[in-house]
Amino acid sequence: MYPFPFLRYPVFCLFFRPSGMHCWDIHTHHEGQLYSIFQAGGAKIEAGIPISVGIHPWEVAPNWEAAFEKIKLDAAQNPCVLAIGEAGFDRLKGPEIPLQKAAFYAQASLAAQLEIPLILHCVKTHDLLMEYLKSTKNPPFILWHGWNQKPELARQLLSFPVFFSFGKQLLQPNSNAAHWLSACPADRVFFETDDSALEIAAIYQAASLILQLPEVVLAERVIANWNAISKRMIS
Numbered sequence: 001m002y003p004f005p006f007l008r009y010p011v012f013c014l015f016f017r018p019s020g021m022h023c024w025d026i027h028t029h030h031e032g033q034l035y036s037i038f039q040a041g042g043a044k045i046e047a048g049i050p051i052s053v054g055i056h057p058w059e060v061a062p063n064w065e066a067a068f069e070k071i072k073l074d075a076a077q078n079p080c081v082l083a084i085g086e087a088g089f090d091r092l093k094g095p096e097i098p099l100q101k102a103a104f105y106a107q108a109s110l111a112a113q114l115e116i117p118l119i120l121h122c123v124k125t126h127d128l129l130m131e132y133l134k135s136t137k138n139p140p141f142i143l144w145h146g147w148n149q150k151p152e153l154a155r156q157l158l159s160f161p162v163f164f165s166f167g168k169q170l171l172q173p174n175s176n177a178a179h180w181l182s183a184c185p186a187d188r189v190f191f192e193t194d195d196s197a198l199e200i201a202a203i204y205q206a207a208s209l210i211l212q213l214p215e216v217v218l219a220e221r222v223i224a225n226w227n228a229i230s231k232r233m234i235s
């Protein structure tokens with residue numbers, strides 16, 4: 001519920017900027033941002049930073065199992081590994097699909113086992129995601145990052161534990177991302193900067209204009225949404 005119905009946005013926003021509330025960036029390739037999950041890749045990470053670890057579909061090598069063993073160890077031992085990923089499928093880039101599938105299935109079952117979300121990269125392959133979701137008894141919570149697909153597909157995904165992370169596309173008012181954000185169930189929403197040069201504040205501002213909700217409400221929502229689907233919580 002909007003707490004002060006007599007104060008219409010943006011007046012609310014001007015006087016009550018989010019102060020104690022953290023606008024989490026759920027997926028970024030830029031290290032060193034506060035309240036963000038850094039996509040670690042193979043980089044050497046400073047201890048104590050929230051990260052996601054995984055094998056990107058572009059980088060699945062024929063001997064990916066060796067890299068996966070290390071990821072399994074890292075993810076099990078380091079409580080700062082908040083998510084597995086980004087993992088997924090891509091028909092435009094990367095090795096052949098069977099290899100991508102094998103690496104994705106292994107990473108998805110690791111995320112499910114650790115009870116942390118999987119950050120999904122999915123390009124021209126939503127059929128493969130559907131195949132996975134329909135054939136798996138215990139899928140992890142999946143965050144489709146950089147969501148900018150048709151709302152019809154989004155609606156289909158609502159029967160599965162799939163969540164939507166919105167990024168720079170929200171700044172284009174007619175994008176699929178902007179359209180779906182207005183219709184998307186509130187408990188499925190996350191925000192991210194990914195590899196863009198934008199600050200996460202710009203994404204929250206755009207979302208706040210689309211939803212006509214103060215940023216602080218969105219910030220609280222993202223934290224609550226995360227904590228509802230992950231054993232490794234944020235605040």
Ligand SMILES: [Zn+2]
Nearest residue numbers: 039086194195
């Ligand atoms: Zn990314």
